[in-house]
Amino acid sequence: MNNKQIAIIGTGVIGNGWIVRFLANGFDVVAYDPIDGAEARTKEVIEQAWESVESLGLHTDASHERIRFVSSIEDAVKHADLIQENVPERLDLKQDVLKEIDRFAQKDAIIGSSTSGIKPTELQIKLDHPERLVVAHPFNPVYLLPLVEIVGGKQTTKEMKQAAHDLYEAANMKPMIIEKEIEGFVADRLMEALWREALHLVNDGIATTEEVDKAITYGAGLRWAQMGPFMTFHLAGGKEGMRHMLKQFGPALKLPWTKLEAPELTEDLKERVINGCETHAGDRSVAELEHKRNAFLVQLIDLVEDYWP
């Protein structure tokens, strides 16, 4: 029996997404949001999303009824093992809400902020117990996409980061601890680069929004569902993988294909990238990975045709 209790502060799109995920994974949830109609909206979201999380597979103790709405932050957080903060993206507002949470939460409770860009060191400044504050940044829809980026501030302890990692893992997520604080963390920086390039293409009249989208879904998007940019290029390099790719396409980094300037391709960076790919590939040869990639692609293409003909 999952005895852990989660408090959700702020029930917008992200807060409600968290509620569905935690309920689906057998947790108790207490929610607070000052806006009128928040509870009714949350019930709507749970109803619409429940079919999806059922298909994915519910925890034995999961119930969409194990949720209570309360009328203060204090009531929401006082018994919680984890408090997830999801208020609008403003530093002053988040700091005030986190201070209130920190005041009433149990000392060893984890506080996770869903912020997409504010550094945890800034979030934890006003807290009496800053050591348990982490950024825990999810992706929409939160109840389906498994990625959550965990970032600690200067005062966050290693133990609390690990505790946070383990708790989100218990909610069937793939938590990724990022040791260095940087705006936008990792995933959003990658998405933002692509997004800005997409805006340039539309702005310069090269492509419509629909053409940009198709350039992704008919091409690289099919690869990115199963492997990221490094592994994709590792496979494009033939037997030698990334080592060969960098030889052949290193010079392309200087081309004006995007206004984003690439870092200098030093020997050190090359080795880091090559070693990274070879470590990730492990004992699987490029040919083996290609074989699996292709089998997956065939299934994926059929799936896309079923849902988006």
Place this chain on the structure above:
Amino acid sequence: MNNKQIAIIGTGVIGNGWIVRFLANGFDVVAYDPIDGAEARTKEVIEQAWESVESLGLHTDASHERIRFVSSIEDAVKHADLIQENVPERLDLKQDVLKEIDRFAQKDAIIGSSTSGIKPTELQIKLDHPERLVVAHPFNPVYLLPLVEIVGGKQTTKEMKQAAHDLYEAANMKPMIIEKEIEGFVADRLMEALWREALHLVNDGIATTEEVDKAITYGAGLRWAQMGPFMTFHLAGGKEGMRHMLKQFGPALKLPWTKLEAPELTEDLKERVINGCETHAGDRSVAELEHKRNAFLVQLIDLVEDYWP
């Protein structure tokens, strides 16, 4: 019965990918490559790839035996309806090979270059019949990913671009005609922006290559298999879609989340982006699109777990 004949000049990774696709779609293929062992290598690739294209579905007249290797460009191209050029990415080399192709090809044959970045206007300069030269840029693996970018040079006619479009469509592809010439065309510019940001993250010690890859495959990658960046944000905007997203996240374009500077978010650009999304969505509401997206995501997540546990 598909009577069209395709000539493949240069049988590296891309050339061989084209061979498999055309054979799988019922075409006759003639190939030429000056390197020793090219024919044996091509046979290997066809063997390894045939299972995948069979699963996807072969044309009634498809046979992996309808391929001949010849010993000159002249013999390869003289009866071809389409000649696909796949020699290394060097302007002078491509210009020379294309000149040779152009000399011996039938006047109304289409010449497609697989170049990833050289402008078609530069490729067609030395040709006697430049009007039939297009860039036809595919994505690896060519026999599975359906996207091909079609770009004409200054001397390419509208009719030849359309003829090229139709022929690649007959090879079960999703051809996209791009009217403006620009380095990297559309898809590679998007991929390059993400790639350079990825390199920065590794270079600055923020993430390993594996962490960057996971940030994609556990997050946005699952969305990009079915919808591009514009439609993804349209859905993230709730009922109002992209209009609301731009209000809420327009300011984020100024943040230093990536060194890539965004274009100015003028009223004109906003309208273009909003109209683009609303046109692409058609009569499907955000809620309907979300519902379909979720159903697809559930299947996709299961699929990923089968192949990449």
